[in-house]
Amino acid sequence: MTQQLAEGFADPAFQANPHPAYAHWRRTGPVRQVRLPNDMNAWLITRYDDSRRALADPRLSKAIPLDAASATARTPSIASAVSKHMLASDPPVHTRLRRLVSAAFTARRIEALRPRVEEITDGLLDDMQGKETLDLIDAFAFPLPIQVICELIGVPAADRDRFRSWSTIIVTGALAGDALPVATEEMVTYLRALLAERRSHRADDLISGLIDVRDREDRLTEDELTSMIFLLLIAGHETTVNLIGNGALILLDQRERWERLRADPALLPTAIEEFLRYESPVETSTFRVATEDLEIGGQRIAAGDPVLVVLLSANRDEDRFPAPDDMHLDRAQNPHLAFGHGIHYCLGAPLARLEAQVAFGKLLERFPGMRLAVPAEELTWRPGVLMRGLHDLPVVPA
Template sequence: MNNPLQDPGFLRNPYPVFAALRSTSPVQELPGGGGRSSYLVTGHAEARAAFTDPRLSKDTAAFFAGKDTGRNLHPAVSRSMLATDPPRHTRLRSLVTKAFTPGAVARLRPYIARVTDELLDAWVPGEPTDAIAGLAVPLPVTVICQLLGVPATDRAAVRTWSNELFAAGRPERIDAASHAVAGYLAELVEAKRRTPGDSLLDDLIRARDGGDRLSEDELVSLAVLLLVAGHETTTNLIGNGLLALLRTPDSLHRLRDEPDLVDAAVEELLRFDSPVSTATFRFATEDMTLGGTGIPAGSPVLIAPGAANRDPARFPAPDRLDLDRDTRGHLAFGHGIHHCLGAPLARAEAAIAFRRVATRFPRLRLASPGAEPQWRHTRLLRGLEALPVLP
């Protein structure tokens, strides 16, 4: 049995593969390495249930204990908050939640708008520009680095390391990037101890040094997670969303003429081409049944938000972009206790970016409408390498 997720065409367009799998069963057994199967969840109801099922653990340290994986991931990456269960997950999340509340994000909106406008000032009407390099990457990178107190001179390196962490099929590059970004943040923590500031990272250092149940390893791990996850999803949301809008010009024109539609547009764009194709690792802690499929204890379970958000049982005509759609219940940010912590920030950045682009560049179009976009080589995320446009 071949694994359809390994097909080269999957990275270009995973949705036909997801639809074909889901039409057979909402939970599919896939061949894995070492003779161990994994299970892919493509149905919306089943994915929503899986996100909250306590029998599915995210404790990767427990799963890989005693196994020779041949990998050299830095523990700050392999044992991040994303790879924990309660009560440890609850404790770690509580230390950073306040930085991403709607109120905290609202206070950031003027800064986000200013950064967006500064980036768009470089777009020259009629001259080709890459919307990924010119907006989708630098906007969220700048915002999360500002929030964490990462110096501007280091932000290009941060983006490079982050991109390498998701290089599908290239474990040596992923491992090297994990050590690079963890080492950098450990050094930044020490620098901030010597010269304290008022960033989120400074707050976490004070929590650690004040004995607030945060170890040094957990401090660095949280910093890595916030830095990487704090921009990757938003970069893909902005890039994928712009491509979808440019391919359906009526939607882009509506966004220009009805700016108050932007929040609804963000939700539909999240659903339509989800920035996270397959959620991070889980495994069954006991024999279980999901979507009519038996899953043996110890089996990896992959939940696919990108597939669930195109399930016609939940979203009629799911392959059509519809800014008037009822998008409630989409799973682009996950569900349950691991629901994306930075979702309010991602939504704010995307809404500001889409509104500014639509109003400032009413003639925006694809530079090469017939060309196949170049997608990032990663199965976890769904995002573009580049998006050439004509402002």
């Protein structure tokens, strides 16, 4: 039976703390069909083992268009310009698209960005100095990953406020209503103009490299090119902000955690993995569609049915993680699914980890006395099922 979850997902109480509901579902119906805010029925997978298997199951396709996707764009031309990317493809298209950019995201290439990430971080922290209160999301968690991804791709940082608003609407999905097709169209128009400009003025950036792949080697269509930049910008914008925001809340809400990490920065890598597990920045995977009748966790799923893996729930599964609701800065075994699993495993994971290490390392060092400016219960979370992140995080920086 389909559960009416439309209100549940939009409900601020569910958003504030979805963990008890997910724990209940893992026990009582770990694979369940729900009605999503966009009126679409989807199977939610909430246990770790089922989730890991589903993410790697080739019978769950990423390349099948869903009716719900039509809400994203008003014209086929716009829809095509945002949907021909690796996260909406199966092999062999997926393999070709991912290979074209994977060299830019290897651990070694990303590590080389560290000095620049440090510089950007220091600049943002300099601007926070001397303020009585500020919103840590606005002042730090958002601009850091945006600036890094813009520089890496070759998008003028001066335009970042514009895609901050577009991408926020786009990841909110159907809950954003009519704003969704408008934002999508504006972003595509912007990207097309940017590509035209860069075609006449090449630079040493990812966009120029991809233009060569398209124009000289013909290994990419124009829609694939626009979709690639679109995906990288959205993925680079909307995710790491939540890792920094959620991690900062985890530390500030229980002061001894902040103090412990400050006293022992060697814990940073395991602490960041634990932030990713405990309050996963991406709440659910993107949609997959069953290409044939299949079974997951004892539940029959029919060909054509959409499936969503709830990463946030899988990462709190008591059958996989001892004491999953406890946050351990030094949790040793942590095979979380926060970056997904299988062929669509997050391309940007090394970059997100680097940004988080620099961000938390410097934040703790430069603002040892930082505290929340409002009680944690008053904080609100962003709507939608895809992302788990705070609207704002008011702090006293001192």
